[in-house]
Amino acid sequence: MKALIALEDGTLFEGESFTGPGEIAGELVFNTAMSGYQEVLTDPSYKGQIVTMTYPLIGNYGVNPEDMESTAIQVEAFLVKEYNAIPSNFRATGTLADFLKDGGKLGVQGIDTRALTRHIRQAGAMKCVVSTQDLDPHSLVAKAKAWQGLVGHDMVKAVSCREAYGWDGQAPRNGTNFTTAAPGDYRVVAIDCGLKYNQLRLLAARGCKVQVVPATATAEEILAMHPDGIFLTNGPGDPAGVPYVVETVQRLLGKQPIFGICLGHQILGLAFGGKTFKLKFGHRGSNQPVKDLTTGRIEITSQNHGFCVDMDSLNQDEVELTHVNINDNSVEGMRHKKWPIFSVQYHPEHAPGPHDAEYLFDRFVEMMKKAVGCSGLGV
């Protein structure tokens, strides 16, 4: 089935749907990871986005239940060069095509994904519509232009959990105040802006008892659970679209150790009084080199972000830069000089990607360890 991809600047690409009919709008981005398509598909940060993989052969190893990063497929549509219909892997329980179909998502193959990627690199991430139903270029480009886009919008609402849940060690189990969480030494409340399960898995593996709350949870509700630490997750879209979470975090500053990842990091930046801005085409992939300025060590990181914290907008007496991207010198991590608060722009929970940055979860646990026993931080 023929599919047409129309970009807001009028650029068109042709492909062939391998999942049946459909039409969807989204922001078009590319990911350079060579493995891990299932994790990418189920990463809630991709809400509102249409993803193209730069690696051309996709579907090779099928899908399996263990590699889910959330309950469902989050990307709006998936564009690849060649779909490999017959998977080969001992863990595969199904094909990618069926997985997409079951999730009601479009999968399109036969695209010159390199040309598409080069276009985005040069022109920037942009609004786009993919369709098998409307193959009229003019109409489709008009639809792409008309789509609201991500800037300033709250995409978090669509992916944050409706109800609070505890991480039972393997999976989410609805419940509040740690009642359904597997036991652990440290009580961690995760404010779910669109988290990836591997964050919870890694926290649990380090002796954390994890309670997940919706992004709309208030500071009071959170503090009432007496957490040892607060975890700000990743999530989709523009941090400026979720002022309510920024507000909540502002109220939590200085109360307990806080660890933020990706959107969580950007929200912290805003909570500290800083600004964020949109990158031209963002960082999405598994090979981004980041330098930890405190150790001088380089870690190869998994990334997925289109927005970035503006370090100059922050009070340098309070907040310090801890990690930078070696490729483009962009901000990759920061910490508060007084309070036990730190955050990174990339994904130490990987999935997909290298495990180099898992140590940050250890750092968080260390922080909580130091703070435990004190009733709050006395601020």
Add this chain to the structure above:
Amino acid sequence: MPKRTDIKKILIIGSGPIIISQACEFDYSGTQAVKALKEEGYEVVLINSNPATIMTDPELADRTYIEPITPEMVAKIIAKERPDALLPTLGGQTGLNTAIKVAELGVLEQFGVELLGANIDVIRKAEGREEFRDAMHKIGLKVPQSTIVHTIAEARAAVAEIGFPIIVRPSFTLGGTGGGVAYNSHELEELATVGLDLSLNSEVMLEKSLLGWKEYELEVMRDKNDNVVIICSIENMDAMGVHTGDSITVAPAQTLTDREYQAMRDASIAIMREIGVETGGSNVQFAVNPADGELMVIEMNPRVSRSSALASKATGFPIAKIAAKLAVGYTLDEIRNDITRETYASFEPSIDYCVVKIPRWTFEKFPEADDFLTTSMKSVGETMAIGRTFKEAFQKGMRSLEIGCMGFGGDPKYNLEEMDDIDLKAGLGRPSSQRVFQLYEASRRGMSVAEIYQITAIDPWFLNHLRELVATEASIKERGFAGLDRDFLYKVKQQGFADRQLAFLTRTSEEDIRELRDNTGVKAVYKLVDTCAAEFEAYTPYFYSTYEVEDESRVSDRRKVMILGSGPNRIGQGIEFDYCCVHASFALKELGIESIMVNSNPETVSTDYDTSDKLYFEPLTREDVLNIIEKEKPEGVIVQFGGQTPLNLAVPLANAGVPILGTSPDSIDRAEDRKRFQQLLQKLGLKQPANGTAMAGDEALRIAAEIGYPVVVRPSYVLGGRAMRIIYNANDLKNYMAKVFTVSAEHPVLIDKFLKDAVEVDVDAICDGEITVLGGIMEHIEEAGIHSGDSACVLPPHHLLPAMLEEIRLATEAMALELKVKGLMNVQYAIKDNILYILEVNPRASRTVPFVSKATGVPLAKLATKVMMGHKLVDLGFSKQVIPKHHAVKEAVFPFNRFDNVDTLLGPEMKSTGEVMGIDDSFGLAFAKSQFAAGQPIPSGGTVLISVRHPDKPAIVPVAAKLIQLGFNIMATHGTATVLAENNITCTTINKVSEGRPHLVDKIRDHQIQWIINTSMGTRTTEDSYIIRRSALDYHLPYTTTVAGAIAMVEAMAAIRERPLEVKPVQDYY
């Protein structure tokens, strides 16, 4: 942190001659390293015995020692040069092993030389089987159950525990030499005996066989701050059991989820740290159980390897160059990525294409050898192809092999329709060079993926792609030419089908398909290899073709010239031609002309992205080359440097209107075509041996009878003496003709009178149309009848008289002018009874060009390129032959130890894989060096076994006399002993094997013999003489199979008695 300033001078050990498992990739890595270190201001001292390398170009390193790579010679260089450091990780296993031995001699300590990259403990830990296994257990990684044994008895005990099949791996060898899979006690004892013998430390590991597991490799780099990155993952199509060098491989890994890939990545990094490789690149091999994903570590190489070269070309990340920079103290985040210019080396390349590597074997050269692939590598070269899909890359790879097939199927060659199912299944179950064709046939017959998987253990992912290709092929056939509409044509081109396959399947011609593509706009586009999947802008112009929307080629408006490379290495066409192509590129750069390189061999310097202005990594076929020409429109194409591959394209390209630079295709034809060449010689009054050309068997017999036996026969248009034989009678000729005509019916067979006992001479010359200047005259050591590529030779000649040298010069000049040669020309002469015969003329670069250049200091290939671009030799300052005062000897190196049952006797068909050079003041010393360099150490005393054929007996007498004089004992077989006794030479007599025990093989096994001289008639005449030669090989005894070779050896022995070998850099010779 900046580079180290406490070291100033660095010694690099190269890898020596090209052998199986150690090919041009180490010239590529060594050249990168030398350039990188010089760029940083270090003084670089290099040792490499291989003159055909770019790294030994005198202008590259500061001091270049073309000397035997032995611990003793390295020690001498260290004593003389006093380097601060030694970089051992870029010269393959040879470099690493030599460094260990030098360290063990105490030389490094004595002169305060630091090992860079990996120290002795690290090397031992990685390479020693037991140490490695313990290290893996320490970090919680699994290795196959194994035991280290030092004796056969221990081996027997071990197998009782581990069970069959069992893998035998000797420690400290390269390319798995001596290794193999044993299925029973008999095979175990055989393999273990050889393995114990080959291992540097007489140890062999017996390992549980993981036959059928999936095999992977990761290329890892580490800097001194412990930053570790993975450059590339590689998945083998052939399952465990086939050496990775003999496997079809693909990059990146295809069938691993991210979770499994990251586990492998974690393991690689942990291994790097545990083994302690301080800086540089390493290669880690894994096996994965397809049933449950269980991961086992197979081995790690703490050095740059063949896979590193492949990974560098597959990703665009220059591993060797970066390794060199890391070795002198830089960290990954301090080294810029040349390709993107804005990013650094501290990242992991992301690729947005699929890379397929396919090995190239030459079993046809060794018909006695078993075409069976196991854990000991047998391929002599490889080709790499890049495509946007596996199917495309795979088919491009198949046609890059240059074995006459244009892809996977769609080809009349390698047709197995006649094979019965039982044989087919047996073939599938027994990996061989032919298995890929059997896979095609099995798919074509409709054998299911499941069934093929069951037999081959090739992952279904690959099999499914192959099945899809077969299905596409069927629909092409069904549609026919009329059914090739634009969409379908586009689709099949995306799957990598060549025009020639489409032509065959639709019963049309390649031109028809090309025209159809032109008319429908189905044209190749070019994509960039950029290390980053288009995330950053790339500046390095490294391209591959595909069929897609966007074309990224950047055609400049500069003057530009295209150089066609030589494709995968094979016997007869190897690094020498790559050397010439690289020089052509350098020369163009000097002239300010844009150079465009086209080649498909990932091991080479020519496919390094900074060798030429542009690199197209593409198959060297008419279609693929024409596509690039259409895009780039170069002012001309250089076809005379890449050996037979580009030369075969000269006429098709010229017919398509492409300007061929230098000597015209017509002149090439005039030299190749028997009749035309004969007329030319007659015109010039030159002689050639009586000869004729036969199109059929009867004709051949008639001609041979006329000329008189023995005759030399060969098909025309071949390189490396493929299928060339000396034939002594009509019966043999009949058999030969029957065989050859099935090989290549399109070319006639050439028949020459064989000039027995003639001296052969090789000449390389350059002609600019006005004058001809000889590069060098080389006198063969062995008498006529041995392929020039296999014969040792000396420059300048040491026996020829001035009058003959003058005659050779005049003949060469006359032929060059008559053929209107513009560029290089090679002539082979034979001299018999003081008469000069012309054997053949090749108006192109020959295999000896780099040797002559290194011997004389004249960059012939560069000069020839400039001549081809219209410059005159006089203006280039090369108007007179350079005749050195010193002597240089080229010696060939053979792969016999890789192939069981193969005779080591030399003949007119080339069998050597590489060459070395010995250079010194006298012939004797130079010859001695060449022997040491070729791995044939000259004994200083002991017993020499002499067993020669009857006609050689008189000539061997003075050799024996000289040996006695030098203090050797002589042992001889009966016939030889009788003649020696008649000449008053004392010797003991020993039985041939057929004469009963104790026989000479007993003596060989008892280490009672130090050198063997054995000559034999033509082919494997008597089993006895074969057994002598094979035992010599198996027991690493120096052996000589010609009288002339023996005479030279004795001269060398005498020379080193007088003066021990000394080292001198080539820069001091010119």
